[in-house]
Amino acid sequence: MKAIGYKQAGALERSDSLVDIELDKPTPTGHDILVKVRAISVNPVDYKIRKNVSAADGAWKVLGWDAVGTVEAVGDQASAFKVGEEVFYAGSLIRQGANSEYHLVDERIVGAKPKSISDTEAAALPLTAITAWEMMFDRLDIRKPVPGAANAILIIGGAGGVGSIAIQLARALTDLTVIATASRPETQSWVKELGAHHVVDHTKPLAKQIEALGIGAPAFVFSTNETHTQIPEIVELIAPQGRFGLIDDPAALDVVGFKRKSVSIHWELMFTRSIYGTADIEEQGKLLNEVAALIDSGKIKTTVTEVIRPINAQNLRKAHATLESGKARGKIVLEGF
Numbered sequence: 001m002k003a004i005g006y007k008q009a010g011a012l013e014r015s016d017s018l019v020d021i022e023l024d025k026p027t028p029t030g031h032d033i034l035v036k037v038r039a040i041s042v043n044p045v046d047y048k049i050r051k052n053v054s055a056a057d058g059a060w061k062v063l064g065w066d067a068v069g070t071v072e073a074v075g076d077q078a079s080a081f082k083v084g085e086e087v088f089y090a091g092s093l094i095r096q097g098a099n100s101e102y103h104l105v106d107e108r109i110v111g112a113k114p115k116s117i118s119d120t121e122a123a124a125l126p127l128t129a130i131t132a133w134e135m136m137f138d139r140l141d142i143r144k145p146v147p148g149a150a151n152a153i154l155i156i157g158g159a160g161g162v163g164s165i166a167i168q169l170a171r172a173l174t175d176l177t178v179i180a181t182a183s184r185p186e187t188q189s190w191v192k193e194l195g196a197h198h199v200v201d202h203t204k205p206l207a208k209q210i211e212a213l214g215i216g217a218p219a220f221v222f223s224t225n226e227t228h229t230q231i232p233e234i235v236e237l238i239a240p241q242g243r244f245g246l247i248d249d250p251a252a253l254d255v256v257g258f259k260r261k262s263v264s265i266h267w268e269l270m271f272t273r274s275i276y277g278t279a280d281i282e283e284q285g286k287l288l289n290e291v292a293a294l295i296d297s298g299k300i301k302t303t304v305t306e307v308i309r310p311i312n313a314q315n316l317r318k319a320h321a322t323l324e325s326g327k328a329r330g331k332i333v334l335e336g337f
Contacts, residue, residue, distance in 0.1 A: 001025045002337050003100035004313045005060035009052050012320050017050065018313040021060055025102050028075040032104045035087060039123035039335040040098050040311060041066040041304070042319040043161060048249075050320065064097035065090045065271075067105075068113055068123040078107045080285065086113040088288065090127035092274035099316065101337050108281050109274055111288025114295040121302035122295075124331035125165065128303065129291045130270040130284055131247060132166035139266035140220050140243045142174055149239030150216035152177035156202055156234075157224035159187035161331045162247060164194055164303040166222060171195040172299040177215060181206070187329055194303075202226075207236040218242065225326075228253060238263055305330035311337050 003023045006016060028034040046063045055061035068088045071081045081087060089110040091098055098105075113122050136142045142153060153170055157163045158180025170178050171194075180191040181202035188199050200209040210218065217239035223230060228250035235257035238244060244258065245266040255265055273281045294300045306322075308315045311334045319332045 001101040003060070003062050004064075004311070004316050005055070005062045005099070006050060007055045007058065007060060009050065009054040011051065012047070012317060012324065018316050018320070020313045023060065023062075023100060026104045028073050028078065028104055030075045030077045031106045031108055032075040033071050033078050033081055033087075033107045033110065034073040035067065035069040035089075035098075035103050035105060036072045037067050037069040037098055037101060037103050037311075037337070039068045039119040039333055040064050041123045041127075041331050041333045042316070042323060043127050044323055045093070045127075046097075047320045047324050062096045062099050064099035065093070066123055066125075066127045067091065067098035067103060068119045069103070072102060074107070080107045081110065081112075087111065088113045088122045088126050088292075090130055090270065090284075093271035094275055099311065106274065106281070107285070109284040111285055111292055114292040116296045117302055120307045120333045120335050121304050123333045123335075124161075124302050124304035125291060125295075126288060127270060128161040128165045128331065129169070130287060131162050131268060132169055133287050133291070134270055135222055135245050135247065135266070135268040136166060136170060136220075137173075139268050140222065140245050142170070142176060142220050142243075146219035146239055146241050146243065149219035149242055150177065151175065152179060152215055152218040153220040153222060154179045154181070154206075154210065154218045154237070155196075155222045155224070156181045156206075156230060157226070158182050158191040158194075158196060158199070159329050160224055161303060161328070162224045163191070164330050165300070166224075167191060167194045167196050168300040169294075172294055176220075179210065179213070179218065190329055202230065206230065206233040210237045221245070224248065231255070232257065235261070235263075303330040304333050306332045308332065308334045309336055311335065
């Protein structure tokens, strides 16, 4: 089968950073299903791993943690899907990724593809939707108010992949006032289109901008990138006893300032359930089915902004380059081998 892989971690400019390869078609066992991949999307985790993690024992490492496709075969303990059914999912960080014609994935972290949208539109959703959902509803518990705080959430990095879906989920499933950050006219327009009530500029001091809105101190802050640069502002603007969450990987994070306000701090990694095989691993499959229902009912929409065809090393390098620039809006999807 066709796939895209690499052996040595390093910069994208290397000629062997991403290579078109041939691998054996895998066979599903246990809870696994084999998916014939039709579309994939690219996330920051792809380029971070490509830059820092080499393949083991001379094998090929395949990236890719968003996929849409058709079930080709099922393992002996798999019962959720039948051959021929359409699915979408984000896979597991500790297994080969979905940048391949066929891909093995545990059925418990897989959802039925939304019926009302295309493969490319669906491929943009799984990883970011799981991340946003788990952060807001499992970690920050945004349905539980903070006494005396503004019933509001500040989403830092609102125009990125996770921010784009977080805005929509917060609007569709809660009565929170949604404040998103964006710094360029096109990204500010994008987050307003997605449903943000207010937009502030993360290149300028956030606390004064939030105060100027006149709604009070937000109960919740969800930071998706460059968190270390915003900590002093977040400490100032968040409500006492508020809840703060982040998903990026700062080299260091000074959280001492949160103590005075008794702010709780939450980190989200959507791969935790699949890495550790947690007792509630099937919650990700259920979550994706709920996301599909929200899509099919028109309550939220896809966040794909660019589609590249076909799926090959050259086009995947283009997508990695855009993400590494830090200027991506929404999601980049590749379709068809």
